[in-house]
Amino acid sequence: MYRLRAKKILSQNYLMDMNINRKIAKHAKVNENDWVIEIGPGPGGITRGILEAGASRLDVVEIDNRFIPPLQHLAEAADSRMFIHHKDALRTEIGDIWKKEPNRPSSVPWHDSKLPQMHVIGNLPFNIASPLIIKYLRDMSYRRGVWEYGRVPLTLTFQLEVAKRLCSPIACDTRSRISIMAQYVAEPKLIFQISGSCFVPRPQVDVGVVRFVPRKTPLVKTSQKYVEKGLKTLYPPEMENEMADELLKKCRIDPTTTSIKLGMEQFADLAEGYNEQCIRHPGLFLYDYTNKQHTLESLSKEQYPLPPPVPVFDSPLDEDSEWSLRNFNL
Numbered sequence: 535m536y537r538l539r540a541k542k543i544l545s546q547n548y549l550m551d552m553n554i555n556r557k558i559a560k561h562a563k564v565n566e567n568d569w570v571i572e573i574g575p576g577p578g579g580i581t582r583g584i585l586e587a588g589a590s591r592l593d594v595v596e597i598d599n600r601f602i603p604p605l606q607h608l609a610e611a612a613d614s615r616m617f618i619h620h621k622d623a624l625r626t627e628i629g630d631i632w633k634k635e636p637n638r639p640s641s642v643p644w645h646d647s648k649l650p651q652m653h654v655i656g657n658l659p660f661n662i663a664s665p666l667i668i669k670y671l672r673d674m675s676y677r678r679g680v681w682e683y684g685r686v687p688l689t690l691t692f693q694l695e696v697a698k699r700l701c702s703p704i705a706c707d708t709r710s711r712i713s714i715m716a717q718y719v720a721e722p723k724l725i726f727q728i729s730g731s732c733f734v735p736r737p738q739v740d741v742g743v744v745r746f747v748p749r750k751t752p753l754v755k756t757s758q759k760y761v762e763k764g765l766k767t768l769y770p771p772e773m774e775n776e777m778a779d780e781l782l783k784k785c786r787i788d789p790t791t792t793s794i795k796l797g798m799e800q801f802a803d804l805a806e807g808y809n810e811q812c813i814r815h816p817g818l819f820l821y822d823y824t825n826k827q828h829t830l831e832s833l834s835k836e837q838y839p840l841p842p843p844v845p846v847f848d849s850p851l852d853e854d855s856e857w858s859l860r861n862f863n864l
C-alpha cells in the first residue's frame with residue numbers, strides 16, 4: 535500500500551508472515567493487559583502480533599520516517615493502545631517512555647519470582663543488534679531503564695550465530711565473552727529459529743529469537759567494598775599494591791569505586807588484564823590468598839603455572855563491539 539522498499543543501510547529485512555509474527559508475540563509471553571516496547575517495528579508485522587496478543591499499551595521506536603505513516607495507520611486501528619516514537623533506539627532511554635505514565639503495570643521487586651507485565655521486543659537490524667544488546671545487558675545489570683520496574687523480559691532476534699553465542703552452554707565452541715556477559719545477568723534462551731527465507735528481502739543468514747529473563751541475583755557476587763581491596767586478594771602481599779594499581783590504571787577504573795558500579799565491559803577488561811599479568815608472572819594464576827603456604831616462586835614451579843590459552847573465535851561482534859580491549863598492548 536505504501537510502496538516501501540527495504541533500505542540496506544538500516545538492515546531492513548521484514549517479517550511479512552503473520553504466523554511468525556504471532557509466534558514471536560506468543561513466545562515473548564505477551565498477555566492481555568501487558569505493556570510492550572517494540573524496537574524497529576518497520577512495516578508493523580510483529581507490532582500486529584503484539585496488539586493481537588492483547589497488549590494494553592504498545593510503544594514502538596522506529597528510526598525510518600517512511601514507516602511512520604503505516605504505523606500511524608495501525609495506531610488508529612488500535613484503540614489508543616499504540617504510541618509511535620520516531621527515534622533512534624541507540625540514543626533512546628526506553629525506560630523514560632513509561633516513566634510519567636501513572637497507569638503502568640506495577641513494578642515487581644527483583645527477588646520476586648513473578649515478572650512485571652512488561653516486555654521489550656524487537657526484530658532488530660543486525661547492525662544495531664550488538665551495541666543494543668550490550669546497552670540493555672548493562673542497563674539490566676544496573677537495574678535501570680525499564681529494569682527499574684523489575685525483571686522485564688527482553689525478546690530479540692539475532693543472526694543465528696550470535697543467538698547461539700548468547701545462549702551457549704559451557705564447553706561449546708560457541709561459548710564466548712558475549713555468553714558470559716549475557717548469562718551473568720540474565721537467562722537467555724534460544725526460543726526458536728527463523729529461516730532466512732521467511733524474510734523480505736532474504737538475509738544471507740538464518741535468525742534466532744532469544745528471550746532474556748533477568749536473573750533474580752547476578753551470578754557474580756558483588757560487594758560494596760572498594761574494588762581495589764577485592765583486586766588485591768589476587769596477588770601475593772609483596773606485589774599486591776603495584777599489580778592492583780597497574781591493572782586499575784590500564785582499565786581506567788577509579789580504585790575507590792565499588793564493584794557493584796562496574797559494567798560488564800569493565801569486568802571483561804579486568805579479566806583480560808589479569809590474564810595478561812598471569813602470563814607475565816608464572817605462578818600468579820595459581821595463587822590463592824587463603825593458602826598462606828604458597829609463594830609465587832613455589833607456584834611457578836608447578837606443572838601448569840600459566841593460565842590456559844584464551845580461545846579466539848572470529849566473530850562479527852569483535853569488530854564493532856565497544857568493549858574491545860583497546861587499552862591493552864598484549
Ligand SMILES: C[S@@+](CC[C@H](N)C(=O)[O-])C[C@H]1O[C@@H](n2cnc3c(N)ncnc32)[C@H](O)[C@@H]1O
Nearest residue numbers: 546547548549574575576596597598622623657
Ligand atoms: C530488520 S527490520 C525489521 C522490521 C520489522 N520489525 C519486521 O520484523 O518486519 C529492522 C527495523 O528497525 C529499524 N531501525 C533500524 N535502525 C534503527 C534504530 N537505530 N532505531 C530504531 N529503529 C531502527 C529499521 O528502520 C527497520 O524498520
